Amino acid sequence: MLKWTALGFASLTGAAILYLAGVLLVAHSQIREIAPDLPARQALLDATAVPDGPVGVHYVNTATQPMEAGPSLAHPAFLLEWPGGRRLLIDTGMKPEAAVEFGEPLELVAGAGPTTAHGSIAAQLGSAAASVDGVVFTHLHNDHTNGTIALCAQRAAPLPVFQTPWQFDERNHTTEMGAQDLVEAGCASVTRLSEGPIHAIPSFPGLIAVAAGGHTPGSTVYFARVGDRLWIFSGDVTNTRTELIENRSKGALYSWLVVPESPERLDALRRWLADWDQDPRHTVIVSHDLEALEKSGIPEWPN
Numbered sequence: 001m002l003k004w005t006a007l008g009f010a011s012l013t014g015a016a017i018l019y020l021a022g023v024l025l026v027a028h029s030q031i032r033e034i035a036p037d038l039p040a041r042q043a044l045l046d047a048t049a050v051p052d053g054p055v056g057v058h059y060v061n062t063a064t065q066p067m068e069a070g071p072s073l074a075h076p077a078f079l080l081e082w083p084g085g086r087r088l089l090i091d092t093g094m095k096p097e098a099a100v101e102f103g104e105p106l107e108l109v110a111g112a113g114p115t116t117a118h119g120s121i122a123a124q125l126g127s128a129a130a131s132v133d134g135v136v137f138t139h140l141h142n143d144h145t146n147g148t149i150a151l152c153a154q155r156a157a158p159l160p161v162f163q164t165p166w167q168f169d170e171r172n173h174t175t176e177m178g179a180q181d182l183v184e185a186g187c188a189s190v191t192r193l194s195e196g197p198i199h200a201i202p203s204f205p206g207l208i209a210v211a212a213g214g215h216t217p218g219s220t221v222y223f224a225r226v227g228d229r230l231w232i233f234s235g236d237v238t239n240t241r242t243e244l245i246e247n248r249s250k251g252a253l254y255s256w257l258v259v260p261e262s263p264e265r266l267d268a269l270r271r272w273l274a275d276w277d278q279d280p281r282h283t284v285i286v287s288h289d290l291e292a293l294e295k296s297g298i299p300e301w302p303n
Contacts, residue, residue: 027172027260034166034213035265038272039197044208047198048225053206056081057226058301059293060124062093062147065103068111070240074290075099075143077121078233079132079301080207080224088134088204090222090233091287092147095120102143120150124301134160134204135188138235138287139219140167140178141259152187161190162201164211167218168192174259175216212237214265221273230282231298237269241292244270244284245277 058079065073078090094102096117103115122129129151137144152159161182168190171179182188193199199209208223215236222233238244247270255261277284283296294300 023173024257024260027174028256030170030172030217031213031260031262032264034170034217035262035268036166036211036213037197038268039210041276043198044210044223045230047200047208048206048223048230050206052083054080054082054204054224054226057224057231057298059298060093060121060301061118061290061293062121062124063096063099063103063115063117064290065106065115066113067106070242071289071291073103073106073112073288074293075102076287076293077147078285078298079125080204080226082204085131086133086204087128087131088136088201088207089121089132089151090136091138091144091235092121092135092151094143094146095150098142098146121147122150122154129154132159134162134201136162136201136207136209136222137167137178137218137220138222138233139216140171140175140182141216141236142177142181144235144287145178145181148181148185148188152185155187157187158189159185159187160203161188162193162209163190164193164199164209164218164220165195166211166213167220170217172217172260175218212265212269214262214269215259221269228281229297230276230279232273232276232282232284233287234269234273234284235287237266237273238286240289241284241286244274244286247271247274 059076061074061076063075067073075093077093080088099117100115106112201207206225210221212219212221219235224231239250273284276282285296286292
């Protein structure tokens with residue numbers, strides 16, 4: 001009996017390993033095929049230089065986790081404001097319970113400290129949440145999408161969500177949970193943007209989406225000029241600003257097993273973004289680097 005139990009366990013374990021390997025191979029094959037053309041610099045500068053563009057920007061940090069090495073991990077959303085009081089969010093962070101759950105594996109395997117949740121995007125915005133008229137996502141990992149559930153819980157009207165064709169059409173096993181967040185939220189009304197290297201966001205002049213890939217099939221970089229500064233929201237192309245400036249990868253273990261990434265595409269994106277950041281009038285924002293975010297010049301939303 002013991003022999004057959006051991007054989008059965010070994011068979012199940014082997015099947016699970018083969019299944020996981022298959023899932024990873026499919027994801028790696030997919031991500032390496034997604035490399036949309038990056039638009040010309042002047043085209044992006046022209047597209048963001050509009051008279052009725054955004055007039056304000058804040059970050060709202062939904063959770064913080066101290067890391068054993070490197071800056072603390074932030075889980076922010078970015079709030080852009082237009083004349084007349086209209087607002088749009090880039091990412092929505094996480095609800096408190098989701099943030100704590102998200103951080104637990106990092107405590108176990110990376111020596112991270114416990115996560116401190118600061119409140120959902122809806123809770124922190126308070127009454128201002130009603131003036132959010134649109135949402136876009138740098139990508140569909142649930143640490144960037146989960147806050148949409150709390151946001152929708154406070155709304156009666158649909159919440160417009162805009163996605164590039166790649167973010168709308170392409171999924172892998174790492175983005176399914178984020179896509180499910182939008183379904184569970186219940187109020188997300190998703191628009192698939194038209195094809196092209198530059199994607200203007202309807203009703204939000206001066207905000208431009210650029211399909212990036214590299215990290216997930218639908219990873220997207222956003223450009224927005226506020227006053228005399230061009231803000232570039234790079235999502236998770238890198239986990240820290242130092243990785244961006246020094247063109248350092250996240251490491252083979254992360255990019256091969258944790259999140260299947262395209263090393264070649266990420267190398268090209270790091271170089272491209274670092275080149276933009278060299279101009280003192282431009283700032284690239286890395287989502288999860290709390291120290292760099294606090295020094296960026298973007299004010300934190302009042303709590």
